Amino acid sequence: AQSVTQLDSHVSVSEGTPVLLRCNYSSSYSPSLFWYVQHPNKGLQLLLKYTSAATLVKGINGFEAEFKKSETSFHLTKPSAHMSDAAEYFCVVSLGDSNYQLIWGAGTKLIIKP
Amino acid sequence: KAGVTQTPRYLIKTRGQQVTLSCSPISGHRSVSWYQQTPGQGLQFLFEYFSETQRNKGNFPGRFSGRQFSNSRSEMNVSTLELGDSALYLCASSLTRLNYGYTFGSGTRLTVV
Numbered sequence: 001a002q003s004v005t006q007l008d009s010h011v012s013v014s015e016g017t018p019v020l021l022r023c024n025y026s027s028s029y030s031p032s033l034f035w036y037v038q039h040p041n042k043g044l045q046l047l048l049k050y051t052s053a054a055t056l057v058k059g060i061n062g063f064e065a066e067f068k069k070s071e072t073s074f075h076l077t078k079p080s081a082h083m084s085d086a087a088e089y090f091c092v093v094s095l096g097d098s099n100y101q102l103i104w105g106a107g108t109k110l111i112i113k114p
Numbered sequence: 115k116a117g118v119t120q121t122p123r124y125l126i127k128t129r130g131q132q133v134t135l136s137c138s139p140i141s142g143h144r145s146v147s148w149y150q151q152t153p154g155q156g157l158q159f160l161f162e163y164f165s166e167t168q169r170n171k172g173n174f175p176g177r178f179s180g181r182q183f184s185n186s187r188s189e190m191n192v193s194t195l196e197l198g199d200s201a202l203y204l205c206a207s208s209l210t211r212l213n214y215g216y217t218f219g220s221g222t223r224l225t226v227v
Contacts, residue, residue, distance in 0.1 A: 034215060043118075043204060044218040090157065101170050102147075102216075104157040 002027045004093050006105035014113045019078040021108045023091030026072060032094040033074045034102075035065055039087045047089070050074065061085070086112045116141065118207050118219035126225045132193040135222045139186050139207030146188040147216065148180060151202040160203075163188055164211050195226045 007022040025031060035047040048059025055067040061084075065076045074091060091105040119138040127133050139146050148160040159172035163182035180190040186207075192199055202223050206216035 036218075043220040044206075046215045046217070049215045101159050101162065101172070104159075106156050 002029075002031070002093055002103050004091050004103050004105040006089075006091050006108045008108050009106065010109045010111060012111040012113060013081045015083055016080050019076070019081045019085065019110065021076040021089050021091075021110065023074045023076065023105060024072055025074060025091070025093045027093055033065075033067060034092040034094075035059065035063070035074075035076050036090045036092060037087045038090065038107075044090070047076070081110075081112050083112050083114065086110055118205055118217050120203075120205050120219035120222050122222060123220065124223045124225075126227060127195050129195055129197060129226055131195050132191065133195060133224060135190045135192075135203055135205075135224070137188045137190070137205030137207075137219060139188070139205075140217055143207035143209050143217070144186050145208040145211050145216075146182055146186065147206045147208075148188070148190050149204045149206065150174075151204055151221070152200075157204075160190065162211075169211065192224075197226050200224060200226045 003026045005024045013019055030052055033050040036044045037047050038044045047063050048057045048065055050057045050067045058064045063078050065074055067074055088107045088109050090107050092102050094102055118140055121136045145164045147162040150158045150160055160174055161168055161180050162170040166182045177193045182188045202221045204218055204221045206218045208216045
């Protein structure tokens, strides 16, 4: 069965330092993987997506993620955190070829310290 | 271009009542999905519509229903509201059913009292 595990419920970093949000997935198929961000009291915004092209995916706002099949991971990184990055981040996997339902991770709240 | 529009933004209803939420997808998008977001359960899939047909349904009771119109606009209905239905309901649209990424609306915050 497909599943997504976000390894940290909260991550706290200082402004200007690197960000790492961890995500592991389980999928019987070649998965499509996504990262979404949700700012307080706002809807969800697509940060980036992996759909079997390049394994290193670049997204908006300086974020990128690397698909590692051997580790079944899709970690999200950013070289230098900004105060505006404070939000909740969701790792998402699609169910596969004939089912377009998305399976969502529990979310990681990113806290930026000044 | 206009994004996904959900109306109303906020709603307060009494237990036992019913409610209808509306979602207008991005122009040209034919797939609309609905999600319930609560602090305890996170994001849970309700259903997906494509070309006016429900293609997938999540694990929710029959009190939750939806439909999609020929212009791809979608409505979600919850009957006999319970306190536990209080949540942020999010609608997402996509050009096709392929997983190229959904665009989400800002959601409807439903409070059941």
